[in-house]
Amino acid sequence: MLKEENFNDWYNEIVEKANLSDKRYPVKGMNVWTPYGWKIMRMIDTYIRQELDATDHEEVCFPLMIPETEFKKEKDHIKGFDSEVYWVTHAGLNKLDVRLVVRPTSETAMYPMFSLWIRSHQDLPLKVYQIVNTFRYETKQTRAFIRVREIHFFESHTCHDTEEDAQRQIDEDVEILSKIAKRLCLPYTLLVRTDWDKFPGAYYTVGIDTVMPNGRTLQIGSIHHYRTNFSEPYNITYEDENGEHKYVHQTTYGMSERLLGAVIGVHADDKGLVMPPDIASFQAVIIPILSKNNTELVTKESKILYEVLTAAGLRVKLDDRDARPGSKYYDWEIKGVPLRLELGGRDIENNVVTFVRRDTGEKGTIDAATVAEGTKLMLRVIADSMYAKAKEIQESHMQDIDSMENIPEDKILRFGWCGCPECGHAFEDKFDIKILGHAYRPEHAYKGKCIVCGKDTDMQVLAAHTM
Ligand code: ZN
DSSP: OOTTTOHHHHHHHHHHHTTOEETTSSSTTOOEEOHHHHHHHHHHHHHHHHHHHHTTOEEOOOOSEEEHHHHTSSHHHHHHHGGGOEEEEEETTEEEEEEEEEOSSSHHHHHHHHHHHOOBGGGOSEEEEEEEEEEOOOOSOOBTTTBOSEEEEEEEEEEESSHHHHHHHHHHHHHHHHHHHHHTTOOOEEEEOOGGGSOTTOSEEEEEEEEOTTSOEEEEEEEEEEETTTTTTTTOEEEOTTSOEEEOEEEEEEEETHHHHHHHHHHOBTTBOOOOTTTOSOSEEEEEEOOTTTHHHHHHHHHHHHHHHHHTTOOEEEOOOSSOHHHHHHHHHHHTOSEEEEEEHHHHHTTEEEEEETTTOOEEEEEGGGHHHHHHHHHHHHHHHHHHHHHHHHHHHEEEOOSSSSOOTTOEEEEEOOOOHHHHHHHHHHHTOEEEEEESSOSSOOOEEOTTTOOEESOEEEEEOBO
């Protein structure tokens, strides 16, 4: 199946071929992570932990089940999740007096505890996160890493004394995101969602979207400002310097295994995965090119090369299986290893290592004397060029429109909107498309007209079909 022709089938085939996940588990949407897939996800989690720890967040782990009584405290929240939660109704043979929700997200698990933990302004800000599985009953067709019922999920939750401090947190989240996305070579947009599309219970939601090569967008995460929408029903208060009790302002930031789905969708090609060097299980694979008269020498030099690169902190695989080089190339191409290093008699004679880039297929040599530095440099070049290519694809899908006639297919549409729900819904319904929102940090001021009613507006929005 070709990526260009049928993105959806191609995606499923690549996940299967690369053996990232096994969907044969007998509950749809609850896939098994294979060792190879899990290694990559763990790498992504490692970077998330690194960034969160570096910004004074602390990792916690809350229970999976939430009593219905706590779950129902925030009205919009429960309305938003009602139809997609799993319920635990029995414990052994006994019917439970209070049903338990299997967490779809952890606000309602954490906030009753926050109200006990926070006493004074000295307890603020409170910044915690966890990486756990969450559960949502997905009714649409499931798809590995993109649309699942058991979700590998990162969520951070913060409490602040003022709305401004909560706002500063959101800006910090945006910085954290930029560092993580860079490692994944993923460009993205940050858009303030429409009121009807914000997180249930949020004051506002910033959606993090990336553009798939088929012109649809995939939401890979979101950041929310809650103001006091949750702290009021959950009674999370602090005593300020004057002894007055006040509600905390809260934010959350969530991302999931969709990050991996996005990496596959954006970077992989018809031959298999193309892994960004920072999250590749193996950043380089060494393939010894043996011939009858040099087996011993090449084998020995390959081991030395492996040791040199590993000692330099690179994740390397020495493929010394008894198989033809061609079939090894094929295997590692499917796995998406960024750099293939070939070592044969002639390479050793010339004091070089031959490399082949997974992303472009480009072939060249690295000086053997400085092979670790050369390999690292090449991985950096690959990452930069993968990002640039993805950015180009994103840009190529953006299209400005100024009328409702002849709307192009498979494009991310950019246009003026007056902001009123009537115009917004009219546009969405006519094209069965979603308004993703306006830029969180606009690059320049906008002056235009609402595409529906023609009123002057300074708000420009993006709309797209979503994955
Ligand atoms: Zn309008």
